[in-house]
Amino acid sequence: MDTHDQQTNAFRYGSTVANELESRWQSHWQAEHVFQIGNPGDEGFDANKPKFYCLDMFPYPSGAGLHVGHPVGYIGSDILSRFKRMNGFNVLHPMGWDAFGLPAEQYAIETGIHPAKTTQKAIDTFRAQLQKIGFSYDWSREFATIDPEYYKWTQWIWLKAYNAWFDQETQAAKPITELIAQLDEGTRECEGTPWNERTAIERAQYIDDHRLAYLGTQVVNWCPKLGTVLANEEVIDGLSERGNHPVVRRPLKQWMFRITAYADRLLSDLEGLDWPxxxxxMQREWIGRSEGADIFFDIEGSDQSLLVYSTRPDTIFGATFMVVAPEHELIQEVLANPTSECDIDAIGEYVNTAKNRSDVDRMADTKEKSGLFTGLYAINPATNERMPIWVADxxxxxxxxGAVMAVPAHDQRDFEFANAFGLPVREVVKSIDGCDDECFSGKGIAINSTSDAVSIDGQETDEARQTIIEWFEANAMGSSKTNYRLRDWLFSRQRYWGEPFPVVFDENGLHYPVSSDALPVELPKLTDYEPIESEDPLPLLAKAEDWLRTTAGEAGVDPSLLHPDTPVTREANTMPGWAGSCWYEIRFCSPHDNARFVDKEAEQYWMGDGVDLYIGGAEHAVLHLLYARFWHKILFDLGEVSSKEPFTKLFHQGLLTSYAFQRANKSLVPVHQVEERGDVFVDTETGEEVERVIAKMSKSLRNVVNPDDVIEEYGADTLRLYEMYMGPLEASAPWNTRxxxxxxxxxxxxxxxxxxEQTGELRSDLADESNDAVERALHATIAKVTEDIPNLSYNTAIASMIEFVNTATSESSITRDQLARFACLLSPFAPHIAEELHAKLGNDTSITFEAWPSFNEAMLTSDVIxxxxxxxxxxxxxxxxPADASQEDIETLAVQDEHIASLIEGKTIRKIIVVPKQIVNIVAN
RNA sequence: GCCGGAGUGGCGGAAUUGGCAGACGCGCCGGAUUCAAAAUCCGGUUCCCGUUAAGGGAGUAUGGGUUCGAGUCCCAUCUCCGGUACCA
Structure with a gap:
């Protein structure tokens, strides 16, 4: 660069100027605690001001650091937070770290470095990177889920659920002590053996079976490679979501959450949420509520019956056979007492294969139906016919x-099965609109549905269903039933890097909670994180022998439950990665409260009507959001929080994609090693032509862009603006450095x-009088930006600001006052440059608390349009x-226009449509 | 397979209730500045026909329809993306 130019442009806005002023303002914000917000009751906190709680889904800090995709949502929430502050809101805008989880542990296995160390390092990297982007987080509220002061309360909430039960009558959780009291008083009956005839152990068993957090034996997804079990949701096509390792199914005793009890409320409370x-x-489908009936079928020659669930009990006349799952208890009996009609060896083998079959294999041939006849027959209560019972996977x-009544004429799967094994098909529903598919599963009119016992012929599906259920109920053969796809939540993991459960077991295997004043139960130190591979899955914490075996007193069990000297074994499983993110939004209200999991007053103020805006990726649409809602509802029922839903408004930012380049053999070429030559892309090292594909940013695709590099080259304000200008916040778009x-x-x-640009000071030639075109443009921009920000339509807000600057530039006219107002508009988007302009205009306080500029409606329209x-x-x-011209005047002006007149000459005007301030349309031919 | 969402210039995208399609930015073309380049500034840029013009024609995935008027509404088809996968 020429010396002369360097002098003239010394203060031109470029990377040097941007980086200097950005780090200066970031230090200022931090030193002056500009974004620190108090709580009700704190000195200087005005609780009468409206509040805005703006929350980002906190990140899992990986060792690789941030790429430019991470901050997209954070920039979006930061803009709204800054906007709200300028509009007089108390804004809670915190950030923290979701820091327990598998990757750090995997890394520990490879390197032997303690996960706490690597995680802390990753957090420091993430924080430093985020701070360089200039977010307005209240860093004084920062915490990580791995902090013992935080997971102490995660354990405390788990204990709350452990010590609670779900009362079906009131559809709400209550302390388990109430259940015990009611049973003791006899105001509540218990199923089975009466309460007062039960032994202490039987009573404990009964209570344990009612806890919201309970120990259940489940067929679980065991991943030998990861050395842990996984939730159904973490298994995709028979492989672990993380790492794609094979998963096998085996029964295991695990801590579960009774989330199914909340299925109805989780479903109905979705109503009224401002969510995509x-x-x-997706949440509704995940919960999967369906209405139908439980129906008992007598088994021929047996006093047992077969229970099935059906959503179409009205098709019972069309049931021609029954099918049970390979794991069904009836199969065990068949194997023990086979009839002459079945091939016992084949069934044994089939059941065994099905059991050990991985889900991958099961998926592979979903089209082909397989199964065997069990030799048993059920009686159809409607027709009194014998129906063969089959077993099929x-x-x-x-x-x-685990059993169905098969209606091949009206269920696709049953139809395929019937076809494969030559079983009869009987049509019992006639389509109304004339659909005559061989298998019709829609609603219609019942036909062929009359017997001595009951008739529903001629009834429409809904009515037929009602009639048949009433008949079942009258004859004790069945009843209406609501079913859910949602299963209880498997909450144990066998890994190290998670929250320990605050519970111990005595020699008889009975469990006792650690009392809440003994929390947290801290993770013991381990030197070896290698998963324990064994036939019977063992949790990793079992390696910490000294920690594992202790006494009730040492572990902190209430002495009234267990004598302090009693030897106990700690629970060695840990909580899954989801645990910490189930309630962090609550903790942010009072992150350093040592007395309670959240300060009541602060929770009421910030979360009384939920988080005002929650921004995060759509990949959490089901799991995290469902789990967090579930925990929130437990806490709500127990009177610990004041809103029934945690997140009032939810927004998903789009995925930031990036170009990746691959050679003809599909191998990947790093982005920086590719050059665009004309229409093609070329590998600069080999000269080979490569193909461009759009993909998610990832290390493996070698298409990751680091925000630090972008900031170094252009500054943080440019990075922020670019990410918001790419397109709508909710849409995914490809990063294009160009x-x-x-x-x-x-x-x-x-x-x-x-x-x-020569002095770096405010221009001395700013206009004294405002130029009308510039002033009007400014009002239009204020109107546009003010309207767009609350809708998160940042791309169009930025476009409008660009237009204003183009107008002011071409008019070569801007006053101090106009510049000051524009700086305010720009400040949520590009806060550093805005602060600098604001300061240069002679202000000595941060632009953060300037009042948002207003506009004048009258300035948005002109006299002549x-x-x-x-x-x-x-x-x-x-x-x-003229703007106020009448309809007639406009019509006259239109037909008198020279060009228009020449075009309609000789034609008949049929009609003239005048849309005020929009358009005139002449219909003439 | 089923359920959603989306298809607009060379590219990212605008067009809030049907009312000037392509705002704004990138790229590209031309000019200014410069010894030169970068940077910056000014102008042009949907495509086709028209000598640069005036002007005209086509045009929002495809084919139909409703309407004075359709990117927007309706029907059918194609493509891409997301969710889901025997849930009885």
Missing amino acids: SSTLR YVLMGYGH DIVGVHRFLQRVWRLGID ELPVQIMGKVRGKIEV
């Missing part, structure tokens, strides 16, 4: 009762508008009319 409709639908043990310069030039023009004139819907000319 796709996410609402298309019936799942985990849903309904485009960044556009918004950087915009900031350069903003800077030049107010700052002398231009109207396009169409003939037969095609624009043929334009006329200028």
Whole structure:
């Protein structure tokens, strides 16, 4: 660079100027605690001001650090937070770390470095990277889920659930002590053996079976490679979601959460949430409520009956056979007492294969139905016919009762099965709209559905269903039943890097809670994190022998429950990665409260009506959001929080994609090693032509862009603007380094508008009087930006600011006052440059608390407006009319326009449509 | 397979209730500045026909429809993305 130029442009807005002022303002914000917000009751906190709780889904800090995709949502929430502050809101905008989980532990296995160390390092990296982007977080509220002061309360909430039960009558959780008291007093009956005839152990058993957090034996997804069990949701196509390792099914005793008890409320409370409709639908489908009936079928020659669930009890006349799952208890009996009609060896083998079959294999041939006849027959109560009972793996043990009545004429799967094995098909529902598919599963009119016992012929499906259920109920053969796809939540993991459970076991295997004043139960130190591979899965914490075996007193069990000297074994499983994120939004209200999990007053103020905006990726649409809602509802029922839903408004930012390049053999070429030559992309090292694909940013695709690099080259304000300018916040868009310069030039023009590039000081030639065109443009921009920000329509807000700057630049006119108002508009988006302009304009307080500029409606319209004139819907000319012109005047002006007149000459005007301030359309031919 | 969402210039995208399609930015073209380059500034840029013009034609995935008027509404088809996967 030439020396001369360097002098003239010494204060031009570029990377040097941007980086200098950005780090200066970041230090200022931190030193002055600009974004620190108090709580009700704190000195200087005005609780009468409206509040805005703006929350980002906190990140899992990986060792690799941030890439430019991470901050997209954070920038979005930061803009709204800053906007709300300028509009007089108390804004809670915190950040923290979801820091327990598998990756750190995997890394520990490889390197032997303690996960706490690597995690802390990753957190420091993330924090430093985030701070360079200039977010307005209240860092004084920062915490990580691995902090013992935090997970102490995660354990405390678990204990709350452990010590609670779900009362079906009131549909709410209550302390388990109430259940015990009611049973003791006899105000509540218990199923089975009466309460007062039970032994102490039987009573404990009964109570344990009612806890919200309970120990259950479940067929679980055991992943030998990861050395842990996984929730259904963490298994995709028979492989672990993380790492793609094979998963096998085996029964195991595990801590569970009774989330199914809340199925109805989790479903109905979705109503009224301001969430993306796709996410609402996914949650509804995940819960999977269905209405139908439980029906008992007598088994021929047995006093037992077979229970099935059906959503179409009205098709019972069309049931021609029954199917049970390989795991069904009836199969055990068949194997023990086979009839002559079945092939006992084949069944044994089939059941065994099905059991050991991994889900991958099961998926592979979903089309082909397999199964065997069991030799048993059930009696159809409607027709009194014998129906063969088959065993087949298309019936799942985990849903309904693991048995179905097969209606091949009206269920696709039953139809395929019937076809494969030559079983009869009987049509019992006639489609109304004439659909005559061989298998019709829609609603229609019942036919062929009459017997001595009951008739539903001629009834429409809904009515038929009602009639048949009433008949079942009258004859004790069945009853209406609501079913859910949702299963209870498997909450134990066998890994090290998670929250320990605050519970111990005595020699008899009975469990006792650690009392809450003994929390947290801290993780013991381990030197070896290698998963324990064994036939019988063992938790990793079992390696910490000294920690594991202790006494009740040492562990902190209430002496009234267990004598302090009693030897006990600690629970060696840990909680899953989801645990910490189930309630962090609550903790942010009072993150350093040592007395309670959250300060009551602070919770009421910030979360009384939930989080006002929750921004995060759509990948959490089901699991995290469902789990967090579930925990929230438990806490709500127990009177610990004041809202029934945690997140009032939810928004998913789009995925930031990036170009990746691959050679003909599909191998990947690093982005920086590719050059665009004409229409093609070329590997600069080999000269080979490569293909460009759009993909998620990832290390493996070698297409990761680091925000630090972008900031170094253009500054944080440019990075923020570019990410918001790429398109709508909710849409995914490809990162294109080439485009960044556009918004950087915009900031350069903003800077030049107010700052002398030679001196770096405020221009001495700013206008004294406001230019009307500039003032009008400013009002239009204020109106647009003010409207767009609450809708998170940042791309169009930025476009409008660019337009203003282009106008002011071409008019070469801006006053101090106009510049000051524009700096306010810009400040949520590009806070550093805005602070600098604000300061240079002579202010000594942060722009953060400046009042948001207002606009004048009258400045948005002009006296004369231009109207396009169409003939037969095609624009043929334009006329200028006074803004208040009457319909008649406009019509006259339109037909008198020279060009228009020449075009309609000789034609008959049929009609003239005038849309005020929009358009004129002349219908003439 | 089923359920959602989306298809607009060379590219990212605008067009809030049907009313000038392509705002704004990138790229590209031309010019200014410069010894030169970068940077910056100014102008142009949907495509086709028209000598640069005036002007005209086509055009929002495809084919139909409703309407004075359709990117927007309706029907059918295609493509892409997301969710889900025997849930009885």
